[in-house]
Amino acid sequence: MSRVALGDGVSLRVLSSGPADGPPVLLVHGWAITAYLWRHTIPALADAGYRVYAVDLPGCGLSDAPTSPGSYTLDTMATRITRLLDALHIDAAPIVAQSLGARVAFEVARRAPSRVPRLALYGPVGFGDIPPARVFMPFIPRLPGALPSLFVTREMVDFVQRRVHGKLEWFTDRDTDEYWAPTQFPDVVRAQLQMLAEFTWETHEEQRLATFQTPTMVVFGTKDATVRPVQAEQLVRAMPHGRMVWIEGGGHVVMEELPEQVNADLLGFLAG
Numbered sequence: 001m002s003r004v005a006l007g008d009g010v011s012l013r014v015l016s017s018g019p020a021d022g023p024p025v026l027l028v029h030g031w032a033i034t035a036y037l038w039r040h041t042i043p044a045l046a047d048a049g050y051r052v053y054a055v056d057l058p059g060c061g062l063s064d065a066p067t068s069p070g071s072y073t074l075d076t077m078a079t080r081i082t083r084l085l086d087a088l089h090i091d092a093a094p095i096v097a098q099s100l101g102a103r104v105a106f107e108v109a110r111r112a113p114s115r116v117p118r119l120a121l122y123g124p125v126g127f128g129d130i131p132p133a134r135v136f137m138p139f140i141p142r143l144p145g146a147l148p149s150l151f152v153t154r155e156m157v158d159f160v161q162r163r164v165h166g167k168l169e170w171f172t173d174r175d176t177d178e179y180w181a182p183t184q185f186p187d188v189v190r191a192q193l194q195m196l197a198e199f200t201w202e203t204h205e206e207q208r209l210a211t212f213q214t215p216t217m218v219v220f221g222t223k224d225a226t227v228r229p230v231q232a233e234q235l236v237r238a239m240p241h242g243r244m245v246w247i248e249g250g251g252h253v254v255m256e257e258l259p260e261q262v263n264a265d266l267l268g269f270l271a272g
Contacts, residue, residue, distance in 0.1 A: 001013060001014070001015055001016075002014055002016070004084060004087045004088065005087065006080055006083040006084060006087060007083060007086075007087070008080070008083065009066075010058055010063075010064045010066055010080065011063070011064050012055050012056060012057070012058065012063040012064065012080075012084060013035070013055070013056040013061055013062040013063045014035075014053055014054070014055050014056075014084070014088070015035050015042065015052075015053070015054040015055075016051070016052065016053050016054075017042050017043070017045075017046040017051075017052045018045065018046030018047075018049065018050050018051045018052045019046075019049060019051060020051060021051070022046075022049045022050050022051040023049070023050055023051065023093070024050070024051045024052075024053060024088070024090045024093040025045055025050045025051070025052050025053070025093055025094050025095075025096060025270065026053050026054075026055065026081075026084075026085070026090070026093050026094070026095045026096070027041060027042070027052065027053065027054040027055070027095075027096050027097070028055060028057065028081065028095060028096070028097035028098070028101035028102070028104060028105055029054075029055075029056075029057065029060070029097075029098055029099075029101050030097075030098045030099025030100040030101050030102070030123070030125075030252075031099060031100040031192065031195060031196075031199075032060070032160075032179075032192050033060065033061075033179055034056050034060055034061030034062075034178070034179065034182060035054035035055060035056050035061060036061075036175075036178045036179070037098060037253065037255065037256065038054045038096075038255065039256075040255060040256065040259035040262075040263065041096070041255050041259065041262070041263060041266070042054055044259075044263035044266075044267065045263075045266075045267070045270075048267055050270075053088060053090075053093075055081075055084060057077070057100075057101060057104075058071065058072070058077070058080055058191070059071070059072060059188060059191025059192060059194070059195055060182065060188065060191070060192075061182050061188075062182065065185070065187040065188050065190070065191035066191070067187065067190060067191065067194065070198065071191075071194065071198070072191070072194050072195035072197075072198040072199055073198045073199065073200070074103065074104065074107055074199060074200040075107075077104045077107075077199070078104050078107040078108050078111065081095075081104055081105070081108050082108055082111070082112065082115070085115060091115065092114060092115045092116065092117055093115070093116070093117075094116065094117055094118040094119065094120065094270055095108065095109065095116050095118075095119055095120075096119075096120040096122075096266065097119070097120070097121055097122070097124070098121075098122040098123055098124070098253070098255070099122070099123050099124065099125055099226070099227060099252065100125050100195075100199060102119075102121035102122065102123070102124030102125060102126070102127075103124060103125040103126045103199075103200065103201075105119055105121065106119065106121065106124070106126060106204075106212075106216075109212075109214045110212060113213060113214055116214055117214070117215070118214065118215050118216070118217075118269065118270060118272075119214050119215070119216040119217070120216075120217045120219070120266055120269055120270070121216060121217065121218050121219065122219045122220075122253075122254060122255060122262075123219070123220060123221065123224050123226065123227045123229075123252045123253070123254070124218060124227065125201055125227055126202070126203060126204040126235075127203070127204065127218055127220075127227070127229065127231070127232050127235050127236070128203070128220070128224070128227035128228050128229040128230065128231065128232055129203070129227070129228045129230055129231070130201050130226075130227060130228075131225075131226070131228070151189075152180070152183040152184075152189055154176065154177070154180045157176055157179050157180040157183070158176045158180075160179075161175065161176055161179070163225065163226075164225075164226055164251055164252040164253050165251045165252075165253060165256070165257055166221045166222070166223030166224065166225075166247075166249050166250045166251030166252075166254075166257060167223055167249035167250075167251075168221075168247075168249050168250055168251070168254075168257040168258055170256070170257060171256065175256070203231065203235070204235055206234070206235065206238040209235060209238040209239045209242075210238050210239070210240070212239050212240070213240060213241065214241065215241040215243075215272075216236075216239055216241060216242050216243065217242075217243045217245060217265070217266075217269045218232060218235075218236045218242065218243070218244055218245070219245045219246075219247065219254060219262070219265070220232050220244075220245075220246060220247070220250075220254075221246075221247045221249070221250025221251045221252065221254045221257070222246055222247065222248050222249060222250060223249055223250060223251050224250070224251055224252045225251065225252070226251075226252040227252065232244065243269070245265055247261065247262070
């Protein structure tokens with residue numbers, strides 16, 4: 001584990017594993033979670049010879065949680081991931097990303113395709129419908145002091161865990177604790193609410209996807225109720241180098257639910 005300064009006053013927690021001279025791969029999680037999401041993915045990639053980097057996004061986990069306006073727009077988040085690549089001295093690397101992080105990764109690849117030779121996206125924002133309840137989240141009042149953390153109970157996090165898993169539901173008490181723990185920092189809760197208000201959650205336009213040249217694997221669980229994949233196949237077909245993979249019975253966190261299958265598919269995709 002290390003803290004990586006981006007040069008703009010923000011530093012991020014980064015986990016790394018695998019041979020120092022191995023080809024780099026960057027893992028990016030989604031909203032309201034941490035790099036712990038990739039606990040089954042990191043060792044599989046490292047054992048295959050990759051140098052793996054898994055980041056806590058700004059406002060998540062143990063990374064900095066800035067609160068200045070615009071800190072969590074798609075533009076700012078993509079810029080910070082690009083700066084992370086610079087800070088890690090990575091000229092180019094595949095990005096493996098989930099949910100909100102997948103939307104950020106797509107934007108990084110769109111801006112600088114030479115830096116992202118491949119994309120593996122899981123339950124990606126932009127390729128499915130977000131439940132309408134999200135539109136009300138930005139109107140939740142911003143609470144002072146330690147009050148935000150008091151409203152995020154362990155029971156609430158456990159309930160969310162059950163919701164984001166599909167029929168393959170499997171998680172432990174430790175998993176709940178790992179995701180609950182960062183919410184005890186009030187700045188993290190405030191950052192999550194700000195992210196809901198500022199981020200771009202809309203579905204991709206097919207016309208833009210048709211010009212996107214990066215080889216991309218899009219993976220959805222058939223029971224994903226968080227980013228509902230009602231248009232996923234159509235959108236993936238619009239990409240010149242898109243590949244659709246379904247995880248039968250999987251929810252929004254298939255890398256936790258069925259890690260062996262997910263890792264096998266990922267390693268095959270990264271190998272080309």
